[in-house]
Amino acid sequence: MGALLAGAAKADNILVNTGFEDALVGWGSETGGWAGWGATQSDSGFGVAPHSGLHAVMLAVWPTGGGGGIVQKPNVLGNTTYTLSFWSAYEATYAGGSLNSFVEWHDASDAIISRDSFNNIALGGATVWNQQTLIDVTAPANAAWCEVQINGAEGSSGGALYIDDATFSAAVPEPATVSLLGLAGLGLLALRRRKNK
Template identity: 30%
Template sequence: MSKKLALLTLMSTLVLSAASAQAQNILSNGSLDAASVSSQALPTPNDWVVDATRTITGVYNDGASSEGFAGPPPTPDTNPGDLGLFFKPFTGNVADGPATVNMVQDNPAVAGLIYTLTGWAGAEANYLSAGSQFAVEFLNGGGAVIGGNVNPLATLLVPNGQAFNYKQYSVSALAPVGTALVRARASMIGGQGNPAGGGQAFVVDDFTLTSSNIPEPSTLALLGLGLLGVGAIRRRK
């Protein structure tokens, strides 16, 4: 290998390595496979907070549970002991009001970085709610939400031949000035029992949260020139 080829390869590798280093999963228990009883009557994922409320009667403790049936293929982690989170829309009703259930995890964050949440979600054909979301939210030192972004999971009920119509979704947001924490959130909003009966589950599994810099034009140019240079040198050899 010539010195020029070696230098260009090194330049490209350093840029790619820097990006890869920030792509590590920030979440604890992103697979959701470790679970225990906390805020809900049945086990829910460790290192995550699950809260459930109904519009009339308020807070309750049977809005979601960790279940072995909730994380089948095509989700990536399907080893023995695999768990996903099962949201229970049918716990919303006329007497108590529609049910909203959130699963959240907060981690330290740095203003100026882009944070991307990726996870899997699925729903049975008769799932009924006012909305379903994956979200990245930013909190200041006082715990107030100061920014973020939401993915409304618009294709959740579109059949794809997979169990629960499972699909992968992502949402990204830039952390604003004043950010102290980044929150990963999955939510069922206004869930209700479907009078038609049948399968109504909403399930999620296997999350990652990563950070990245806003690419600078000079960095993109360096990477592009480096890769083009390597290719050109190889073609000449």
């Protein structure tokens, strides 16, 4: 039975404006799905070309800026496992900063239930896009929505971080897995009937 349960596919992405093709308005406004601070929509004219499409988001993490970040607040289902994934790159002049992310779970009354944090995520090489797939996180039973945040802490010599193509998806069984489980169940039922005769 274990082999039958192994297959899983990712469901639809529940984030919006995942490629940052729509501009961010700023902190306190979730127009375009994301709120941001120290965050600017960028294009190939900036230090790093977008991973896909025409735009990415640039997190201005200058030495005196205190960092920059983006946040989105999708609805979730309790007891459901989600995977957060995004692409990151940084300018060659970026040094001494860090890339961090967290998923903060809230109930229907907006109270914070818990938080899954991922700090000092490995950046990879300068000006090269790296996919960051964070370990699966499971929504608490009473979770109604969550806050997905990606941020960069200030660096020591300027430069900026770039984020593109973010996804936050629930794991669902592949159709083949569901079919195999159904066939296994029918087989067990047939054996039981044969035994009872």
